[in-house]
Amino acid sequence: MITLCINQTSTDPYFNLAAEEYFLKNFEEDFFMLWRSRPSVVVGKHQNALAEINHEFVRTHQIPVARRLSGGGTVFHDPGNVNFTFIRNVKDISEVNFKVFTVPVIEALKKLGIEAYTTGRNDLLIDGKKISGNAEHVHRNRVLHHGTLLFDSHLEALKGALKVDLSKYEDKAVQSNRSEVTNIADYLPNPISVEEFTDFLFGKISKNYTEFQVYEPTLEDIEAIQKLSIEKYQTWDWIFGYSPRYCFTNSMNTANGAISVSLLVEKGYLAEASFSGAISAEISQKIAEVLAGCRHDYEAVKAALLGLEDEFQQNGLSFDELMNGMF
Known part of the structure; x- marks a missing residue:
């Protein structure tokens, strides 16, 4: 079986995630990318996408949020992080385990003087610190396995974007396991750039296959991937609306006193909203009415509440405090 090998040049997260699904579902060959x-x-x-991100940090730094095809936890991507993808045909899904795909990566890192290892979980570590998270998705007789490699990633941005308060959310969603992370570059005996690291990995892992072929996506491939990116991966319904049903609760201290917020969200939309404490029943009811059916999205909620801004001021309520209390 020929393995098609791609050293992807796109840095668009939505395009790259769509490319994985496209190659998984529209080809018969194995892939390494x-x-x-x-x-x-x-x-x-x-x-639950909202429960996994630091809203203020992501919004302030204009960091896009995406959802991938596989399960597992939330990860941070940037140009200092190298992602690897394997797509393989199997006769029986039970034949495949994470080690089939992580061992080639570990062996390639060893050639650079890096002693990486796995603890049996879906990650790779150096000196007890995480450098890689892995996940899989099965489509018919094909397995997609992908993972991250923190080479020279901006770790402070990673921590800032993923710093969340899970106590506000009650749901049945898969929650991320937060681990101490590190960069591969800090352990290299001989420094190299992320581009050199990527090229090394590509050459080393590609040659593990007896029949490998460097594949350049055709114009038809690129157009189909872009279409999938636009119609699925860039949509709010996929990124946030796909989240499971959840309850959001929070308490905020205002000039009038403490106000409690309770939201019921289904498929990303507000089904119920209630406010109690230092807020009148009349204002609470008005807020609930304008939010009914609204996306649990900062800009959508802000637009819905703007018509009540004067009433908030008249009742000594801070618009910004109410907004922040719902995220």
Whole structure:
């Protein structure tokens, strides 16, 4: 079986995630692909996207949020992080385990003087610190396995984007396991750039296959991937609306006193909203009415509440405090 090998040049996270699905579902060949994306947060298929991100940090730094096809936890991508993707045909899904795909990566890192290892979980470590998270998705008789490699990633941005308060959310979503992370570059005996690292990995892992072919996506491939990116991966319904049903609760201190917020969200939309404490029943009811059916999205909620801004001021309520209390 020929293995098609791609050293992807796109840094668009939505395009890259769409490319994985496209190659998985529209080809019969096995694949090996390396790719990097501009700064972005990528949540697992079964996660509550809002519960996994630091809203203020992501909004302030204009970091896009994406959802991938596989399960597992949330990861941070940037140009210093190298992603690897394997797509393989199997006769029986039980034949495949994570080690089939992580061992080639570990062996390639060893050639650079890096002693990486796995603890049996879906990650790779150096000196007890995480450098890689892995996940899989099965489509018919094909397995997609992908993972991250923190080479020279902006770790402070990673920590800032993923710093969340999970106590506000009650749901059945898969939650991320937060681990101490590190960069591969800090352990290299001989410094190299991320581009050199990517090229080394691509050459080393590609040659593990007896029949490998460097594949350049055709114009038809690129157009189909871009179409999938636009129609699925860039949509709010996929990124946030795909999240499972959840309850959001929070308490905020205002000049009038403490106000409690309770939101019921289904498929990303506000089904119920209630406010109690230092807020009148009349204002609470008005807020609930304008939010009914609204996306649990900062800009959508802000637009819905703007018509009540004067009433908030008259009742000594801070518009910004109310907004922040709902995220």
